[in-house]
Amino acid sequence: MNAQLNPAVKTAYNFGFLDEYAKKEIRRVTLKAICIPGYQVPYASREMPMGRGFGTGGLQLSLALIGQQEQVKVIDQGSDDSVNAVNLRQFIEMTCPGIDTTTRTQDATLIQSRHRIPEQPLTEQQILVLQVPYPDPLVIVEPSEDKRKVMHGEADYSRLLVKLYEDIVQFNEITISHRYPTKINQHYVIDPSPIPRWDVPKLHQSKALILFGAGREKKIYAVPPFTHAEPLAFEDQPFRVENFDDASGQRRACVRCGCQDSFLDEFTQETGQKIYQCSDSDWCEQQLARRSESGNS
Amino acid sequence: MKKVLSVRNLSKTYGTGCPLCIASTGPEAETNVCPHCGSVVAIHDVSFDLYEGEILGIMGESGSGKSTIVKNLYFDQIPKSGQATFYDTDQTHPLFELNSAQQRWLKNHRFGMVYQNPHLGLNFNISAGGNIAERLLMSDLMHYGEIRQRVKTLLARTEVLLSRVDELPRNFSGGMQQRVQIAKALATQPPLLFLDEVTTGLDLSVQARILDLIMEIQQELNTAMIVVTHDLGVIRLLAGRTLVMKYGRIIETGLTDQILEDPQHAYTQRLVASAL
Amino acid sequence: MSYVPIKGGGQAIAGAAAVTEFLRTEQALHQPNAQALDLQTIQFQLRHLVDRVISEGGVYHPELAALSIKQSLGDTLEAAFSLRAWRSTRPRLCATPALDTSKMRVIRRISAAFKDIPGGQMLGATPDYALRLLRMELINESDATFQHYAKEWLKQSNPTATTPMSFPKVISALRADGLLPALEADRTAQAFDITREPLIFPVSRSATLATMARAETGSLLALAYSNMRGYGDVHPTVAELRVGYVPIMLPHAVTGELIEAGEVLVTECEVIAMYEAQSDAKPVFTLGYGACLGHNEVKAISMAILDRALQKGKKDGPTNPSEDAEFVLLHIDGVDSMGFASHYKMPHYVTFQSDLDRLRTAQQQEACT
Numbered sequence: 001m002n003a004q005l006n007p008a009v010k011t012a013y014n015f016g017f018l019d020e021y022a023k024k025e026i027r028r029v030t031l032k033a034i035c036i037p038g039y040q041v042p043y044a045s046r047e048m049p050m051g052r053g054f055g056t057g058g059l060q061l062s063l064a065l066i067g068q069q070e071q072v073k074v075i076d077q078g079s080d081d082s083v084n085a086v087n088l089r090q091f092i093e094m095t096c097p098g099i100d101t102t103t104r105t106q107d108a109t110l111i112q113s114r115h116r117i118p119e120q121p122l123t124e125q126q127i128l129v130l131q132v133p134y135p136d137p138l139v140i141v142e143p144s145e146d147k148r149k150v151m152h153g154e155a156d157y158s159r160l161l162v163k164l165y166e167d168i169v170q171f172n173e174i175t176i177s178h179r180y181p182t183k184i185n186q187h188y189v190i191d192p193s194p195i196p197r198w199d200v201p202k203l204h205q206s207k208a209l210i211l212f213g214a215g216r217e218k219k220i221y222a223v224p225p226f227t228h229a230e231p232l233a234f235e236d237q238p239f240r241v242e243n244f245d246d247a248s249g250q251r252r253a254c255v256r257c258g259c260q261d262s263f264l265d266e267f268t269q270e271t272g273q274k275i276y277q278c279s280d281s282d283w284c285e286q287q288l289a290r291r292s293e294s295g296n297s
Numbered sequence: 298m299k300k301v302l303s304v305r306n307l308s309k310t311y312g313t314g315c316p317l318c319i320a321s322t323g324p325e326a327e328t329n330v331c332p333h334c335g336s337v338v339a340i341h342d343v344s345f346d347l348y349e350g351e352i353l354g355i356m357g358e359s360g361s362g363k364s365t366i367v368k369n370l371y372f373d374q375i376p377k378s379g380q381a382t383f384y385d386t387d388q389t390h391p392l393f394e395l396n397s398a399q400q401r402w403l404k405n406h407r408f409g410m411v412y413q414n415p416h417l418g419l420n421f422n423i424s425a426g427g428n429i430a431e432r433l434l435m436s437d438l439m440h441y442g443e444i445r446q447r448v449k450t451l452l453a454r455t456e457v458l459l460s461r462v463d464e465l466p467r468n469f470s471g472g473m474q475q476r477v478q479i480a481k482a483l484a485t486q487p488p489l490l491f492l493d494e495v496t497t498g499l500d501l502s503v504q505a506r507i508l509d510l511i512m513e514i515q516q517e518l519n520t521a522m523i524v525v526t527h528d529l530g531v532i533r534l535l536a537g538r539t540l541v542m543k544y545g546r547i548i549e550t551g552l553t554d555q556i557l558e559d560p561q562h563a564y565t566q567r568l569v570a571s572a573l
Numbered sequence: 574m575s576y577v578p579i580k581g582g583g584q585a586i587a588g589a590a591a592v593t594e595f596l597r598t599e600q601a602l603h604q605p606n607a608q609a610l611d612l613q614t615i616q617f618q619l620r621h622l623v624d625r626v627i628s629e630g631g632v633y634h635p636e637l638a639a640l641s642i643k644q645s646l647g648d649t650l651e652a653a654f655s656l657r658a659w660r661s662t663r664p665r666l667c668a669t670p671a672l673d674t675s676k677m678r679v680i681r682r683i684s685a686a687f688k689d690i691p692g693g694q695m696l697g698a699t700p701d702y703a704l705r706l707l708r709m710e711l712i713n714e715s716d717a718t719f720q721h722y723a724k725e726w727l728k729q730s731n732p733t734a735t736t737p738m739s740f741p742k743v744i745s746a747l748r749a750d751g752l753l754p755a756l757e758a759d760r761t762a763q764a765f766d767i768t769r770e771p772l773i774f775p776v777s778r779s780a781t782l783a784t785m786a787r788a789e790t791g792s793l794l795a796l797a798y799s800n801m802r803g804y805g806d807v808h809p810t811v812a813e814l815r816v817g818y819v820p821i822m823l824p825h826a827v828t829g830e831l832i833e834a835g836e837v838l839v840t841e842c843e844v845i846a847m848y849e850a851q852s853d854a855k856p857v858f859t860l861g862y863g864a865c866l867g868h869n870e871v872k873a874i875s876m877a878i879l880d881r882a883l884q885k886g887k888k889d890g891p892t893n894p895s896e897d898a899e900f901v902l903l904h905i906d907g908v909d910s911m912g913f914a915s916h917y918k919m920p921h922y923v924t925f926q927s928d929l930d931r932l933r934t935a936q937q938q939e940a941c942t
Contacts, residue, residue: 044769049658051908051911052913053913079582083919083920158435159431162434169463176931177928196926
């Protein structure tokens with residue numbers, strides 16, 4: 001039922017927009033997902049007022065988990081101010097009156113993100129919710145969901161591994177860039193959402209709970225804290241993250257804060273010159289503040 | 298001699314079946330279609346043993362049920378009744394009591410299968426080398442360099458040009474597709490290999506080379522094999538022992554030499570006599 | 574040294590909303606006495622548009638459907654989306670017993686299978702036999718002419734007391750003759766609720782029909798058409814197509830007695846397809862069923878054809894896409910499909926950066942070898 005948490009506040013919707021039954025289902029599905037790391041749990045994904053593909057899965061997770069004392073951060077491509085992040089954050093503010101939002105990663109209790117994991121290491125107190133377009137890494141070798149379920153159940157990923165083999169034969173490299181298939185708890189292989197390779201190692205033995213919500217595909221899955229997470233690779237072809245070295249072999253730095261160990265966005269200026277900047281805007285902000293502080297002291 | 302496989306009372310019927318099926322079909326009835334219910338008794342009461350390193354031939358004409366035996370043992374079909382036991386080095390597996398995950402494990406690690414139609418045994422959407430790599434990956438080999446080496450070795454062994462290792466099988470001749478299938482089946486050095494009409498439809502010279510290859514492999518690896526064929530020449534060349542099938546029943550069994558020199562059953566006599 | 578600020582997302586969104594609202598109200602710049610579209614106008618004069626949105630939104634609320642059309646400037650995908658999103662927040666009050674379409678207050682009813690049927694062929698309001706010539710006289714239609722027509726038509730039409738409200742189903746006669754499979758004995762089975770349960774294949778026929786009932790019309794039509802044209806085997810004959818108002822029976826809060834709480838406009842289509850052998854009985858015709866909210870004939874026909882195709886696919890294994898339940902049911906929801914198509918407009922520059930890295934590395938490898 002549409003319980004009114006605070007009758008004095010005239011809203012047409014329940015706190016968190018979803019009705020309590022919807023939230024209950026999502027929470028139960030999430031618990032199941034945590035109990036079976038990497039297993040895609042189906043759920044009756046609700047239609048939200050933003051398009052499928054715009055984060056309705058992540059949003060349903062966030063709305064089911066948000067409590068009164070929550071500090072919520074929403075980012076897209078690493079940035080708090082990207083259009084998609086702004087839209088989602090405004091919706092959360094509107095439907096969860098009284099909660100706080102923040103851009104500082106370390107202050108957030110719940111982080112909803114599209115395509116990036118923050119550079120700042122997360123803690124046991126935090127939950128990360130990732131937005132997922134394709135929950136199933138096997139979809140590139142098998143279109144039928146029914147057949148894929150059997151493959152996952154039997155941990156039969158040979159057709160996926162053959163694809164990696166053929167990549168190396170043709171290009172001398174595994175060409176999967178984002179959505180790199182990762183084996184969780186030594187059984188289920190997940191699609192970790194379109195995060196770059198750079199972010200995949202953060203799944204392994206993470207202190208924070210990482211949840212994955214696919215609204216359109218109607219699945220929720222999880223990498224619980226301190227879980228083994230290993231990107232698929234061959235013994236003699238190890239997994240590699242993106243390379244940000246320049247032609248002379250020097251690791252590029254962010255043109256704004258000088259950081260040399262974050263994922264960088266590439267921009268071509270009008271002059272034709274390429275510059276590089278931290279993708280994680282809050283990280284960049286804090287690095288810059290730190291540098292000017294040390295510069296002044 | 299170490300037993301590898303024992304099959305007891307294996308039966309398979311297509312259709313609903315009825316109490317009169319068995320009595321109304323078979324070599325005496327000259328049919329395997331039950332006149333009462335229309336069901337097809339593909340095989341009935343098939344029993345045999347297979348020992349390490351031996352090649353067992355199953356011979357018969359179309360509709361004799363010879364392929365059906367192999368399809369059921371390789372889990373492509375589910376039998377109506379019967380038992381089959383595979384004797385592994387340290388374990389015994391009752392084949393028809395296993396779940397699909399266990400069956401898949403046996404197929405990937407202990408069995409090999411070569412079909413008459415390469416489309417059943419090969420994935421035409423990945424390269425020849427990829428087909429073999431897939432089998433190695435299914436048997437838990439995870440070293441790219443080693444996989445690549447094994448792929449090349451196997452293809453060289455089956456006389457497939459190394460320059461074609463990364464090509465799609467659709468561009469290969471029928472004989473070469475069969476050789477890729479054999480390489481794929483052998484990739485895991487299985488103790489038990491099924492060969493279902495593998496040379497049927499190929500040119501005689503190509504057939505000869507593939508048969509030579511099979512014999513060499515048997516000598517090198519001591520693989521136990523079941524060879525299904527309607528061709529007496531293949532039986533004569535490869536099989537130490539033979540079963541003769543007619544309308545779903547075994548009508549004669551014994552050493553190949555004996556059967557070919559001195560066939561007992563009238564049907565076998567006709568087969569041997571009509572061989573070119 | 575310049576940098577690129579990623580800021581202003583909020584302003585951009587506000588700006589987009591403002592300019593969209595400008596487009597919606599722009600008429601006032603060209604026509605000083607322009608009036609905002611009123612919902613009644615949309616409901617009456619664009620009724621098929623409203624019916625389509627009702628059907629795809631999955632909730633029978635003609636007024637809100639009209640609102641969603643108004644606010645989306647006529648985009649049916651957007652309109653159905655807003656209505657569906659509203660619907661998904663509504664609490665579940667109760668479930669009615671299955672609607673009995675034989676009680677339908679019919680406004681149109683035809684059969685292609687027979688020349689004449691009990692009660693007769695009632696063409697009703699249909700463009701099927703109209704010539705699709707543009708009616709230029711409607712360009713400057715006068716209010717007077719417009720207001721006059723309905724009154725006059727009612728005056729000269731003569732409803733006889735003997736016209737029944739409803740008619741027996743054509744297929745009841747076929748069933749009585751043993752030409753269709755008998756109805757299942759168990760009529761108490763629960764309908765599958767696609768708004769509360771995820772689809773896990775293989776799904777029941779109830780789930781299949783429910784998914785198709787609120788499918789996007791064009792998607793459903795395309796897949797049904799593929800079956801009609803040759804990627805399929807249904808060869809349908811329309812046994813009956815009926816459009817009309819079906820009573821909603823709700824249990825009284827105290828006595829539990831079913832009383833009529835209102836009525837909804839429903840389109841229903843039953844299609845006869847090839848006959849098939851039954852294991853222990855004579856061969857019979859097979860049936861395909863389609864039904865949806867609102868007056869949507871093409872949708873109901875498409876649905877009936879796909880229902881037959883999917884039943885066949887479930888029994889014998891799919892031999893073409895229209896018989897494959899996963900292929901059909903996962904690609905006909907307008908909210909899912911348009912959302913995902915639209916999402917490609919969102920920023921994807923981090924993933925693209927990752928792609929660039931892969932290609933550059935591969936090119937380097939190529940250069941080295």
